[in-house]
Amino acid sequence: MPNFISDVLKDLEIKEVNLSNLTFILPSKRAGVFLRNEIATNASKTIFAPSIISIEEFVEELSQLKKISNTELLFEFYSVYKSQTPIEQIESFETFSKWARMLLQDFNEVDRYLIEPKSIFKYLSDIKDINHWALEKNQTPLITNYLAFWKRLFTYYSSLVDVLIKKGKAYQGLIYREAVESLESYIQLNENDHHVFLGFNALNNSESLIIQELLQSGLASVYWDIDELFLNNTKHDAGYFIRQHKNMWTYLKSKPFQWSHKHYSEQKNMSVIGIPKNVGQAKYVGEILSTLKSQKGHLNNTAVVLGDETLLLPVLNSLPDTVEALNITMGFPLKSIPLASLFDQLFLLHKDGKSSFYYKDVIAILSHSFIRSLFIDNHKDFGQIIIDFINENNLVNIDYKKLLKLAPQLETILTLLFKPWSNNPSEALHNCLRVILEIKAFLVKNKKENLLALEYLYRFNEVFNTLTTLNSKYKHIISISALYSVYNELLSFETLDFKGEPLKGLQIMGMLESRVLDFETVIITSVNEGILPSGKSNNSFIPYDVKLENKLPTYKEKDAVYTYHFYRLIQRSKNVFILYNTEPDVINGGEKSRFITQLEVEGIHNIQHKIITPITPKIFQELMSISKTDDVISTLKSLSKKGLSPSSLTNYIRNPLDFYYQKILGIKEVDDVEETVAANTLGTVVHNTLEDLYKPFENAILNVDLIKNMTQKVENTVQHHFKNIYKDGDITKGKNLIIYEIAKRYVTNFLNEELKDLEQGNRIKIIEVEADLSVNLNIDTLDFPVTLKGKVDRIDEYNGTLRIIDYKTGKVEQSQVEVVDWDIICTDYKKYSKSFQVLMYAYMLHLQTPFKQNVEAGIISFKNLSSGFLKFGKKEKPGSRNKNTNIDVEVLNNFENELKKLILEIYNPNIDFIEKEIE
Structure with a gap:
């Protein structure tokens, strides 16, 4: 298939240009790898490779300044801020960092677009004066300080620029401004060099001026990549910037425009596919790649472009096994790496400066995958020992000293993790670095299996070393809370870079990494409004109308950038799969991108529309059934010797499966705090x-x-x-x-x-309190006795009547201890469980010593004390007021019959343990 890079090289060959003498300047380093490969592939003889650099490298060379990292720039800016702000108005570094990054971004934009800084910042200050009635005499201190801040913006800017220039450092925008200043001398010193700019679209004023000056001086050529359809349609945003360059650049008015083409209108297999949720898109990418693999060689010219880069991990996990070669251009965010959660938990544990810690925070750290192994000593898991101690002793809070007593052998790692950091950032950084070394020492014992984990450690070691160096140099971080804030900011920019074969196999990249590159098959994910394009967002101190006035980029220009990349990506491709999320979401998703609507309205391509829904099998709820094997029967016989209690039998009535789990398998509830x-x-x-x-x-x-x-x-x-x-x-x-x-x-x-x-x-006589009962029950059809056991809360004699009393702290009503139908006392748990329990106590007492007096059994409910002793009663029919509350022989015989039926059911090998639906 044709591609832009090969077209440029063919044109240079026709013009008989010596490639070795050229400097190719591209939008990204990634494009340079493909250009170098294309030159090597097409070269008919041995040549010296030309210089191939990105636009940022070229501008840095022009300016003779070294780019400063975002984090160091923040520290430098805080030093400037403190020196230029009245001492009573100086904010902490933590508060400052929350707004300073936005202001630095504005400084960057002002410089890249060569805006006169003094005038624009004066303009902003005047706007604030008008909005807040600056001439009002009785202003509050808050308004006064606020207006003073806006008046100091230019001072902050100019002071920061002076400091950076003296140190030979600069942020990107300042590098661009200084590059323009140095351009004339560069042209004079490099009269024999020729620069080839290719694949550019949106240019800031600095880039535009530099390229134009080099073109006018005869030191450069420029190759655009735009379809005629977009270039000639004044309403199509894909051609928004290149139309401006073509119409406004003096050089392009007199020279032929290189190039526009008609690739976009060529026949394509284009599919627009709606899929619920992000994970659904990732899975479907895997399905598409599985079908492509069957077509020989297709993956060598295939790109998966992630509109939402957080989909990287799900997509990697969804790749079919048939993908042999893979290259990932984008980096994996460090904040998404498992190790990040460990340091998050450590900072959360220590940032409040408490000497004792919430048990869940402690358990989270002890259970962390990178930490757990460090607590195993001599085959003893001290991490689990500590967790068990916390649970058993119900410790909601626990301190470092108590932890140390539990595992004195592991003092080193316990000290690093749990000894209070005393709100000392230096100690915190030192401890984090030491934790990394402790984990590394363990992982290198089995290095081959832990290569990825060791790579994680290396990157986090770099992050903490950076913070240590900056803090020791500038000393701005004075609290753990501030350190955590800066750490999070740094982590959001840092990535773990993947190494792969850059020119073979499947390519996975973000939208910006696709610049200049062409692929036969393109799969684009997350083509939803709010993602592609990103929509309206204004993270800036500069209002929208002021940006328009000064020709600074707004969301309109940002949308046009993504429109160009989207259309340029598909213009030469043959197979295009456009995926979007169909599910409504609070932030994004649910609404397909306007790009899809635009493709439909254009009517150039025959687009296949699909809505993919996961296959949802119809699941019929089946109640579990456990058959009684010989082992189960053997366990049941052992249980009969230990004894069946009223609670275990009512548990069986409620759900036989619970009885099986607890009594046969011996599964207990988790002991938790x-x-x-x-x-x-x-x-x-x-x-x-x-x-x-x-x-x-x-x-x-x-x-x-x-x-x-x-x-x-x-x-x-x-x-x-x-x-x-x-x-x-x-x-x-x-x-x-x-x-x-x-x-x-x-x-x-x-x-x-x-x-x-x-x-x-x-008259009340206490007979026994918490009476332990144990009796044998002989059942004719069983060849072994069954022991019944239980503990009665209280047995007393009330005016000559023996009472068997069970205490309940919950609420019990009289109706819950009354029986109408004996047949269901062992089947209806909800209605008769309380009656069953008190009757079983009475039955066991009777087996021990037959009753010779009136006996009553019942419940005292502490939530219903006003009702007094709730006596068991046998009614002849529902609703009847007449009931027998005396536990006589007839009552006991009826209960015995039902109890034996229940026990025979439990011991019957032909009746399974069948799960009940619990309401």
């Missing part, structure tokens, strides 16, 4: 408190004085049990303090109800 006191913890505290208060009075008759004496012990007893169960959890504030007070209130209210009963003349 309980930040807020859980309901079961509250229940345990209340139960244990009542046990402590009543245990000494077993087999004793209660009286008023005993209860009053118990009331005085409530606070200390509740506090003791919270300490014992909630460990080091804090109950002195927030929700936990409220729950602590609720626990005291529950116990106190219960004792008050007990006191009322006694004062009314009722």
